[in-house]
Amino acid sequence: MPSPSTAARQDKRTAPFALTQDADEAQRHAPIYAVIVDLLRKAIVEGSLEQGTVLLEGHVAEILRSTRSPVRQALRELEADGVVSRFEGRGFVAGPAGTAPRRIPLDPAMLGVDSEPDVARKTLGWEVIYDEVERDLVHLSVFGRYRVNEIELARHFNVGRTVVRDVLLRLESLGILEKDERLRWVITPLDAKRIHDLYELRSLVEPAALRAAIGHANRVEIERMIGDLHKAQRVYPKVSRTAMDNLEHDLHVQLLSQCPNKELLGSLQRTRCILTLSKHVLGVSTPMPEADPFMSEHIAVLQAAADGAPRKAADLLRDHLELSCEKVTRRAELVRETFALPEVSYIA
Incomplete structure (x- = not known):
């Protein structure tokens, strides 16, 4: 068995087109990087973090008592949204591209937190x-x-x-x-054979689950999903990882969850690693595709569902999954070819 280096490393929908939820409850259930995204965005928008302030991930992590990894991820998401930008020096500046850097000492009040913050404790333990x-x-x-x-x-x-x-x-x-x-x-290894097997299962089960779900789904919610996809298409590829994941989740998890046959849904649970792979590698370990990776296909499926055409929706979903299998297999190959094996201290 190959062994990576053992060197140690350090649901509110946070997409720009998300539905509004109660802020405290959303934060409690959000991953830590998403909490940091919201915190920094609010500080910049409200002006407590002035335009041009230089943000170093180490300093932000120290103030928030976080590891660097979620801070790094949060800054990248904010950069994609144009809230922070890179400059010739190290780190980011608060503000869009071209904002002049200002080396202002960073303190907790500027981030809108107490002098003894513990952002991590605002989320569930795990x-x-x-x-x-x-x-x-x-x-x-x-x-x-x-x-x-x-x-x-x-x-x-x-x-x-x-x-x-x-x-x-x-x-x-x-x-x-x-x-x-x-x-x-x-x-569990995610090789080409397993990806194919998981998609074979999804192609058998998801269309059936969708047909059953359509009769129980809220049309307004389906229209909201379609609207979010159109909004994402207009700004693509400047769509955050979180937003992309939410768009996938809408069809393949949220809408299908309306299926009354819970045995069907249970059989899909262990196929979710496919969505998880795309969430973490698309635009990170592999480049964002030049063309829309799935949005047009999702819109077609959801429009058929909104129109009350379950058979058509199921057929379109089956076609989408067949195309998706090829894309994900290639995506995994690109990771193997270009991505350095993570150095994780807890792996043997």
């Missing part, structure tokens, strides 16, 4: 570390099978074993992890 662990493990799944050391994972993030187990159980439910014959956690 969600503090979940997104980072999910990202690393789904990347590793493309390269092969690796063992996850529970104790080292807890030590790496300085969290309790209960938090770690909650994270691992969720990843198991998505088809990213499984237990080996010695009951140790191992990453």
Whole structure:
């Protein structure tokens, strides 16, 4: 079994076209990077973080008592939205491209937090570390099978074993992890054969689930999904990773969840690793496609659903999944060819 280096590394929908939800509840359930995105965006918009202020991920992480990884991810999302921008020096500046940098000392008040902040504690225990662990493990799944050391994972993030187990159980439910014959956690490889097998299952089950779901779905909500896709198309490829994931989730999870046959839905649960792979690599480890990667296909499916044509919607969904299988297989190949194996201290 190949072994990566063991060097240690450090639902509110946060898309720009998301439905509004209660802020406190949304923050409590959001991954830590999304909490930081909202916090920094608010500070810049409201002016407590002045235009031109230089933002270094290390300084922001220190103030928020976070690791650097979610801060780095948050700054990249804000850059994609034009809220912060790069300049000739190190880090980012608050403001759009061309904003002159101002080296103002950063303090908690500028970020809109107390002098003793702990942003991570505003989220559920397991969600503090979940997104980072999910990202690393789904990347590793493309390269092969690796063992996850529970104790080292807890030590790496300085969290309790209960938090770690909650994270691992969720990843198991998505088809990213499984237990080996010695009951140790191992990453389930996501090779071309498994991708094909998962799409074969999805092609059999998702169209049937969609046909059943349409009669129970809210037409207004379907129209909202279509509207979000059109908005994303107009700004593509300047669509954040979170927004792309939400658009995928709308059709393949939210709409299908209206299917009354829960056995059908249960059989799809471990195919979710496919959506997770795309969420973490599209526009990160692999370039954003020049052409719309799925939005036109989703619009066609959802429009048929909105029109009350379940058979047509199911056929269009089946066609979409067939095309998607080819795209995801190639996406995984690109990761193997170009992406450095993550250096994770809790992997053996």
